[in-house]
Amino acid sequence: MKKFAVLYLLLFVFHVSFANSKIEPLPSKNDIALQNAYALAKRVLGARSSNFVFQLDKKTEGKDFFEVSAKGEKILVKGNNGVSLASGLNWYLKKYCNSQFSIIDEHIALPNKLPLPSSPERVETDFNHRYFFNVCTFSYTMAWWNWEQWERQIDWMAMNGVNFPLAITGQEAVWTEVYKELGLSQKQIDDFLVGPAYLPWSWMGNIDGLGGPLPQSWISKHKTLQQQILKRERAFGMKPILQAFTGHVPEALKEVFPQAKLRKTGNWSAGFGGTNFLDPSDELFQRIGKLFIKKQTEMYGTDHYYSADCFNEVNPDSNDPTFLTNVSKSVYHSMASEDPKAVWVMQAWFLYYSIDNFWKEPQVKALFNGVPNDKMIVLDLYGEVHPVWKTQSAFFGKSWVWNVLQNFGGRTSMSGKLNDITANLKDVINSPDKGNFSGIGMSMEYFGNNPVVQELTMGMVWDKQIPDVKLWLGDYVKNRYGNKNKYAVQAWEGMLQTVYNANAQNGTFLCERPGFYDSKFEYRTNPKPDYDPKVLGHALDNLLKCADEFKTLDTYQFDVVNLTRQYISPLAYYWILELQDAYEKKDLDRFLKVKAQYVDLIKDFDLLLATKREYLLGNWIEDAKRWGDTKAEKDLYEWNARNIITLWGEKFTEGEYDDLNTYAYKQWAGMFTDYHLVRWNKFFDEVEYSLRNNEKWDRADFLKWSKDFETKWSHKHDTFPTTPKGNPVEVSMQMFNKYATFINNTTK
Structure with missing residues (x-):
């Protein structure tokens, strides 16, 4: 009887201890967004991540939001998706703990006892699309990144509200499969694909072959890397933007399809001659475009958003509005014929860069009119300096995203007019002519020198109002170093x-x-x-x-x-x-x-x-x-x-x-x-x-x-x-x- 009494006493003590331990139940295996929030907290905070509890509120419709409150001695972060949960964590770290997880480094120094909000604090964002990356970033910044580097970047994006990232790693695997199926030889494909540092300009149709031939091992490894990137981004609830066919093709396509109608673009920079584009009226255009989406979806799935930049720093060989409308119709149809939910995401850089002022209003309207308004999103890349939306009637009814570009080529420089960034975004928000403005983003060609620019810009995703830069800077310094030193x-x-x-x-x-x-x-x-x-x-x-x-x-x-x-x-x-x-x-x-x-x-x-x-x-x-x-x-x-x-x-x-x-x-x-x-x-x-x-x-x-x-x-x-x-x-x-x-x- 004594043995049973001791056993009973132990069970009673265990029961009481467990009941008072406030151990939070782990998220179910099916709740991927919640799992990722806990995993991110562990990567950023280590053992202190146990001080945070995350709760997913899937029932809320409308604006993305997070809510931060006290749950006993812990911090409860609620949100309607993984990005909101991660952003809520970041918001708490900055506001309550003088901490900063920046795009290149971090200062995390939590007090032994975490400060508790006196009441729940709910924050919403008015921006539906929060974009990140530039096509060129995939060279100047991320050409050689492995999964560890990508994982940290995705964490930062989630913590800063990004839900609309460009995701074009591993496209060379898709192109290889497409051209193989079309009958091109490996040699013809090798002559077309560029080396790893030059892939963005191949995707945009500026160059062929430079820095290649691209080894098969690269193609295979980056196919796997892209699958990892997309899996993680989607787990947070992001909607990655993949690629679509723009018409840029190998010159060797003519050897396989002698009747193909190829057009030559104008010369690009540094002695690069024009590249070959398939005429949008050619039925082969639709065949290739549809095949590309099919192969890409088999490899990477889809969220139905596709990047396509047909005229990056090169002019088409005709300014006829009818021709330009047919181009955009054909590009969009090549996506939608395989994916009826397809939405075309287009950089507006070509409208700012416009060679010889090619893109006048008739040409711009003609290009945009070839696609339904709800099937295109335009990225105004250089919004903090040269807002194209003002000169192009807010893109004639298309949804569009205002961006900060800030860096070209990765050239090392402290730069970025912070007051212009806030003033130009405020100008957009307050303008009655902003059209279907839908978001904010960053499109730097390189990031690594100016974390203050990224912190200011993406911090505005969750700000209730555009901040006063001088006042904001005081909080930035406090978070960056952990204390508001007057000399700092x-x-x-x-x-x-x-x-x-x-x-x-x-x-x-x-x-x-x-x-x-x-x-x-x-x-x-x-x-x-x-x-x-x-x-x-x-x-x-x-x-x-x-x-x-x-x-x-x-x-x-x-x-x-x-x-x-x-x-x-x-x-x-x-x-x-x-x-x-x-x-x-x-x-x-x-x-x-x-x-x-x-x-x-x-x-x-x-x-x-x-x-x-x-x-x-x-x-x-x-x-x-x-x-x-x-x-x-x-x-x-x-x-x-x-x-x-x-x-x-x-x-x-x-x-x-x-x-x-x-x-x-x-x-x-x-x-x-x-x-x-x-x-x-x-x-x-x-x-x-x-x-x-x-x-x-x-x-x-x-x-x-x-x-x-x-x-x-x-x-x-x-x-x-x-x-x-x-x-x-x-x-x-x-x-x-x-x-x-x-x-x-x-x-x-």
Whole structure:
């Protein structure tokens, strides 16, 4: 009897203990959105994720929402889908815990006891579509990403309300299957498909074959990767945008279908000739378009949204409105014949870029009129600077999404006019002429330098009203570093007056092809800043004053290095003017003195940037090579990785500069001493020789050498560090102390 009494007592204690433990039931296996919310919380918060409870409210119709409240000592987040739940978690972390999970880094420091809302707080969004990515982002940012990198990005998107992401990884697998079924040989397909770094411009119809042939192992692996991406995005309730047929076809299609009506587009940049487009009136157009959707759906499923950009930076060969209407009708019908629920998602970039003002109102209306209003969504990509919706009657009845572009080519620069971003969105919201405006998004070609721009823009998804940027910035600083240090606030207010009051990308002349400054030429980034460098210097000084409090934070270290890099960048412009003046006045001694400063600056860029993983060339190259199964594949991917950030293409135009040379240049450790310094030393040697021998420096001969060097560099296989070296805060302080006097003296 004693044994039974003891057993009974144990069972009673267990029952009481369990009843008082407040253990939350796990979500059912069928509730995928809820499962993903818990999994995301675990990835972001680790063991502290157990302090959060998620509840899915599927019955609510209308606007997406989340609600945050207390549940005992835990935080309860309710929402109507996975994105809403993740956004509710992020909102709580920012508002109550001075934390930030940014697009590139995070500061998560939860107090031992979580602050509890005094009453439930419900937040809704008025934006139906929250878009993310640019077609070019899949090269300049994500060309070499694996699942681990994608998983973090999807987490960030979910936490920031994104429900409408472009999802075009793995399209090459679809094209391979389509063209095989149409009877093209593997050689003909290989000649058409481009290399990994150039896939976006193949999808948009600008180039064929560059950087290829694309190995089958790449195609197979990225088919699997795309399936992982889509599974996770859909699990959160996102509606991924896949691709559709635009008419861009291999020239070899004519060999298989001799009667095919092919049209040639106009030339694209950097010596690239036109590509081949199938005439929309050709019945083969419908066959290919329908087959593409069929094969793609078999591989990846569908949410019925399809990206198709027929005229990206190239004009069609006819401006006849009837022809253009037939083009859009044909493109849409090729989707809808296989998927009756198809909705065409079109970038409006071609309307801003319009070559020779091709796209006038009759042409634009004709193109849009070929598709029912409820079957097209237009992406106004450059809304914060050049809102096309204003000049194109809000896209003549089509639904459209306002976007912030902010970065071109991945060029390293602190930029983005924050007040313009908020003002332009407010202008849209308040305009009686906004038409079927349906959302907000970001379409950067690269993200990695300016997390503040992404935080401001996507934060407005859930804001009740457009924020005052200066007030918002105070909260941003508090979340980024965990405390509202007055010097940190002053530093960011200084940045708001300078780099974040500029839409143009402000870079350094060090990364341009060497030569004297030419005021007639439009450089890749502004070598002469359109802000006062001394004001930026005060901002850096204030940020460095926070070192004792924040020096161990990854977010602070990144910001200090980024700001120091931006601060010293203009010196190359001021010094090249001095070098040019010394050359013209035949002052060899002054030339040699300034040359020594210039070379030292290049080396110091490498020392500074080597302290942070985000600025290491080695990671870009090694990430590319890891996709290769053989040496030949690794070499091909390395060439793609090197070439896209230097020459870009393979051809040279006859003029002084190539259209795409250095378009995607990077300020990365390894680039400066191994690439930029070699070219600048050659330039200095030639000019010095000219001065010593009283001869005129020959620019043409230098260009021939430079192009040869740049071509050879893309084929090299030397390695670069993949782990940071040096203390980022200490090195930043050294650079500030070393160069502040130079900047103050040269900008008087």
